[in-house]
Amino acid sequence: MKLQQLSLFLENRPGRLGAPLEAIAKEGINILTLSLADTAQFGILRLIVREWDKAKQVLEDAGWVVNLTEVVAVDVLDRPGGLAEALAVLEGAGLNIEYMYAFSLRRGDKAILIFRFEDPDRAIAVLLEKGLHVVDGDELLSVVSC
Amino acid sequence: MAAQTHEAHRQTEHRIWDADAETLPRDGIEALQLERLRELVTRVARVPFYRDHFAHREIGPHSIRSLADVRRLPLTTKDDLRRQHPFGFLAVPRKALARIHGSSGTTGRPTFVAYTARDLETWSNLCARFLVAGGLRPEHTAQVAFGYGLFTGGFGLHYGIERVGAAIIPAAAGNTRRQIEIMRDLDPEVLICTPSYALTIADSARELGIDPRSLPIRFGHFGGEPWTEDMRREIEDQLDIAAFNNYGLSEVIGPGVSGECPERTGMHIQEDHFLVECLDPETLEPVPEGEPGELVISTLTREAMPLIRYRTRDIARLYREPCACGRRTARMSRVTGRTDDMLIIRGVNVFPSQIEEALLRVEGTTPHYLIEVSRPGTLDEVHVKVEIRPEIFSDRMDRMQALCERISREINTVAGIRAHVDLVEPRSIERFVGKAKRVLDRRNLGE
Numbered sequence: 001m002k003l004q005q006l007s008l009f010l011e012n013r014p015g016r017l018g019a020p021l022e023a024i025a026k027e028g029i030n031i032l033t034l035s036l037a038d039t040a041q042f043g044i045l046r047l048i049v050r051e052w053d054k055a056k057q058v059l060e061d062a063g064w065v066v067n068l069t070e071v072v073a074v075d076v077l078d079r080p081g082g083l084a085e086a087l088a089v090l091e092g093a094g095l096n097i098e099y100m101y102a103f104s105l106r107r108g109d110k111a112i113l114i115f116r117f118e119d120p121d122r123a124i125a126v127l128l129e130k131g132l133h134v135v136d137g138d139e140l141l142s143v144v145s146c
Numbered sequence: 147m148a149a150q151t152h153e154a155h156r157q158t159e160h161r162i163w164d165a166d167a168e169t170l171p172r173d174g175i176e177a178l179q180l181e182r183l184r185e186l187v188t189r190v191a192r193v194p195f196y197r198d199h200f201a202h203r204e205i206g207p208h209s210i211r212s213l214a215d216v217r218r219l220p221l222t223t224k225d226d227l228r229r230q231h232p233f234g235f236l237a238v239p240r241k242a243l244a245r246i247h248g249s250s251g252t253t254g255r256p257t258f259v260a261y262t263a264r265d266l267e268t269w270s271n272l273c274a275r276f277l278v279a280g281g282l283r284p285e286h287t288a289q290v291a292f293g294y295g296l297f298t299g300g301f302g303l304h305y306g307i308e309r310v311g312a313a314i315i316p317a318a319a320g321n322t323r324r325q326i327e328i329m330r331d332l333d334p335e336v337l338i339c340t341p342s343y344a345l346t347i348a349d350s351a352r353e354l355g356i357d358p359r360s361l362p363i364r365f366g367h368f369g370g371e372p373w374t375e376d377m378r379r380e381i382e383d384q385l386d387i388a389a390f391n392n393y394g395l396s397e398v399i400g401p402g403v404s405g406e407c408p409e410r411t412g413m414h415i416q417e418d419h420f421l422v423e424c425l426d427p428e429t430l431e432p433v434p435e436g437e438p439g440e441l442v443i444s445t446l447t448r449e450a451m452p453l454i455r456y457r458t459r460d461i462a463r464l465y466r467e468p469c470a471c472g473r474r475t476a477r478m479s480r481v482t483g484r485t486d487d488m489l490i491i492r493g494v495n496v497f498p499s500q501i502e503e504a505l506l507r508v509e510g511t512t513p514h515y516l517i518e519v520s521r522p523g524t525l526d527e528v529h530v531k532v533e534i535r536p537e538i539f540s541d542r543m544d545r546m547q548a549l550c551e552r553i554s555r556e557i558n559t560v561a562g563i564r565a566h567v568d569l570v571e572p573r574s575i576e577r578f579v580g581k582a583k584r585v586l587d588r589r590n591l592g593e
Contacts, residue, residue: 007541009534011571037543042569044541063572065534069541098542116541 001124001136002070004052005114009065010043020045023062029055032140033114035101046101048073048114050141070120073135074127075143078104078111086113086132093126095119105143112140160408160471163278163310164271167418168473172466175417175474176213182446183421184210187219190452192237195230196220216421216444221430221455224257227397232258235451243450248296249396249495256296259396260450266305268447269399272416273306276405279414279471280390281336281365284311288336289329289363291343292370292493293319298400299370299493303338306402312336319343322350329361337366340493341373341381341389345524348384359386367392369401370493372481372591391480395458398445404478409470412477419447422476423455424464427485438463440485441478459486487585489519491526496561498584501530504556510537511553514575517565520588528565530557533572 010016017036024031024047032048049055052068059066076082083102090097096118104111112135117123127134135143162168170178184207190196191206199220200206209218227235236243244263248256261269274282282288288307294300300318307314315334317325325347328334337344344366348358365388366381373391381389392405393413403420404413415422424439425432433439441458445451461483466476489496498517505511514533519526532553540546550567557565576583 005541007539009539009569009571011569011574016571039543039547042546044543044546046541065536065539065572067536067539067541098544 001072001134002120003048003073003114003137003140005069005071005116006047006049006052006056006059007067007069008045008047008059010045012038012041012043017043017045020059020062020064024049024055024058027054027058029058033101033103033112035099035114037099048140069116072115072117072120072123072127073140074113074115075110075133075135076113078109082111083113089127089130089132090115090123093130095123095126108143110143112143161278161283162472163275167416168275168414168475170418171474178418179421179446180210180213182418183213183216183444186444186446186452186454189237189449190454193235193452195222195226195234196454213421216423216455219444219454221442221457222453223457224397224459227257233260235453236260237452238262238450245301247298247301247396247400249298257397259298259400262449265399265449268419269302269402270305270309272399272402272419273302274309275416276390276392276402276414277303277306277310277312277367279405279407279473280367280392281388281408282307282310282312282367286336287313287315287332287334288338289315289317289325289332289334291317291319291325291337291339291347297493298394298396299340302394302400302402303367307336307338322346323354326351326354326356326361329363330356333362335362335364337363337385337387339366339368340370341368341377342371342492342521342524342526344368344381344385344389345377348381349524358384361385363387365390367405369393369405371490374480374591393478393481395460397456398443398453398458399448403443407469407471407473411469412465412479414469414471414473414475414477415464417475420444421446422464422478424462427461436463436465438479438482457485459484459488461485482591489517489585489587491519491528491563494562496528496563500561501557501565502584504560505530505532505553507556507560508538508549508553510535514577515584516575516586517584518586518588526589528563529568530565531568531570531575533575534569535572 030050034047037044056066076086098116100115102111102113124134187207242262243260244266245261247259290303292299304314317328351358367390369392378389390406392401394401394403404415406413421444423442425442427440438461441460441462443456445453460481462481463479464476468474487498501517511532516531518529553567
């Protein structure tokens with residue numbers, strides 16, 4: 001049920017974001033979604049890609065420090081309040097979110113939320129119990145590709 | 147304008163605090179030095195470090211027949227002092243001490259410097275000499291913006307001013323706005339601080355909408371860090387004052403080893419208290435007069451911690467021709483470099499090895515780092531660049547920021563300075579074959 005997220009360290013200066021994205025594009029690896037956290041001095045680029053192991057190799061060979069993290073994808077209805085409802089469930093269960101980001105699908109009525117939990121296994125159990133839909137890797141690929 | 151200020155300052159009545167000592171003819175100075183050097187050799191025999199060395203080589207006062215014989219005596223280094231931490235170099239009983247100061251050391255703990263009551267008396271008098279040479283008079287008020295503490299700057303200058311009979315405002319270092327308020331309220335004519343802090347005061351005044359040239363300060367004695375003639379012009383121009391340089395180091399006494407007279411053609415060395423050699427740091431042979439070399443100092447009159455031929459690691463030039471001011475003492479140029487890798491950051495002595503020690507406390511940060519020192523405005527800034535590695539990288543921003551803060555805290559603990567920690571991408575720091583270059587000093591502190 002968990003997804004593999006790649007994180008890499010970037011200095012916060014012009015042109016630094018483009019280089020790793022080009023490196024994986026050249027290998028024909030498609031990025032499903034990404035998020036960027038930054039300070040004035042550096043940034044952390046987080047990527048969900050189709051072939052994470054290949055992408056990791058490509059990036060590491062090119063010299064980036066890449067870190068692999070398990071994240072959880074949840075789909076919610078793409079309408080006002082969709083995210084808030086999901087968050088209320090997590091809060092009620094006392095699950096701590098390290099960070100999250102979202103993307104909406106081009107087609108369909110769903111938005112996908114990516115969560116980084118301290119304890120992803122427990123988070124998945126709670127989400128399922130509360131009736132939320134946890135999207136696994138294959139499913140994510142199929143909905144994004146359609 | 148600054149040039150005029152200095153000219154006006156120069157034309158104020160020229161005074162010499164300790165005329166008997168400061169205007170001795172060369173042969174008189176050298177005869178006194180020889181006599182005191184012999185006494186010093188006798189005195190340091192109470193220190194095991196020297197006693198062992200002397201016994202081994204049959205050295206005693208009889209070995210010193212001329213000043214040149216000083217070269218038969220051993221050199222003393224900072225490492226020697228550190229190995230005898232804290233009081234192995236004491237030449238008097240502990241109960242005879244009147245004060246203890248300290249200087250920073252590579253291990254993070256200071257090396258201590260001890261004084262007897264008579265050492266303090268001498269020290270005040272030496273500071274009074276250069277203060278008076280630079281224009282201090284009993285009717286003046288001096289604001290001391292040096293740190294008061296283990297650092298010798300604050301207390302050394304404080305008691306020197308007191309000795310002259312001038313009024314002291316012990317404002318101590320920091321809180322620049324408050325310094326400016328004090329100046330405007332109390333009208334001190336004299337400012338005592340590091341040269342870079344003088345420029346910070348000028349900057350801060352402008353930020354407050356105050357013309358720094360309108361401040362009451364007329365002249366200043368600046369030391370504690372290396373500076374340049376360009377910086378002197380800046381200080382004089384921005385504050386409309388005359389700026390004087392002085393030199394000293396805590397191991398031998400603190401400020402008061404030498405200082406400028408109104409001629410400002412080098413700093414007069416207080417040769418009745420210090421025998422200063424200028425040596426080639428490689429061969430340890432004397433350099434020709436006027437050539438740059440490492441200053442090596444024997445403390446002719448120190449009681450508590452007398453040192454023989456202490457290697458200062460400071461590079462400067464020595465001149466012995468007479469000065470128009472009437473003093474006959476040798477003069478030294480500004481310090482133009484170091485023979486070791488010590489950096490002086492806002493007046494704090496820092497060794498790159500201290501930064502390395504701090505990084506070693508944080509796993510995964512040491513293989514590739516670079517210490518960058520700059521002076522973007524008036525104050526020194528240190529950036530420690532650390533290459534990111536898998537073992538210290540996290541996808542969580544809070545962890546990354548905590549890492550930077552932890553490194554910064556360790557550096558502060560070990561080296562006593564605030565450093566910016568810049569995490570950088572892998573392989574962005576230049577690789578060297580052999581000894582890595584760990585320091586990039588962008589300040590231009592040469593002559």
